[in-house]
Amino acid sequence: MEQFPVAHNCLQVGGRPLTEIAAAVGSTPFYAYDGAVMAAQVDKLRGALPAGLHLHYAMKANPMPEVVGHLAGLTDGLDVASAGELRVALATGTEPRDISFAGPGKSDEDLRLAVDSGVIINMESA
Known part of the structure; x- marks a missing residue:
């Protein structure tokens, strides 16, 4: 490698x-993990995408708080799929407007936390 x-x-x-x-x-x-390698990969991805595109890190790839915290500073936001991931995302200091909550099967507790936190909620069919 x-x-x-x-x-x-x-x-x-x-x-x-x-x-x-x-x-x-x-x-x-x-x-x-090597933070410099993660930063280089994000830069490489940004270079391949159209300018002005917002890049969010999907925490389902790796919700480890240290990884999420590092990538939160390199991307435009975070994508979460559970209340636990949302708590980790908020703990990084990421603005709620830069966090999107996606994925089917959201519980009432998940939705309550998302609404109370002010994050963007993507709704799917049941």
Whole structure:
């Protein structure tokens, strides 16, 4: 993978050897993300899309709060599909007007939280 170079026979993530990250984490398996790689991928995607298009991160891809927080700063908003994802999105400081709630099967609690939060709600058929 070009995003994750190998140096001294060890995969590098964020400029650090994966073995060093594993030692710091203390257990395996684990996920390692490189914020610079995420930013580069967002830039690459933006470059391929028409100017003025709003890019939202779909949290169903990975709702990990640290990932969402990083991508919230790189995109124009967040797309959530549950009350739990909505809580994570709001915790990033993303403006409610920049959060869209999509997906079928929304519970009354989900809808109440979405309305009370002031996010955009996409309605689907039952």
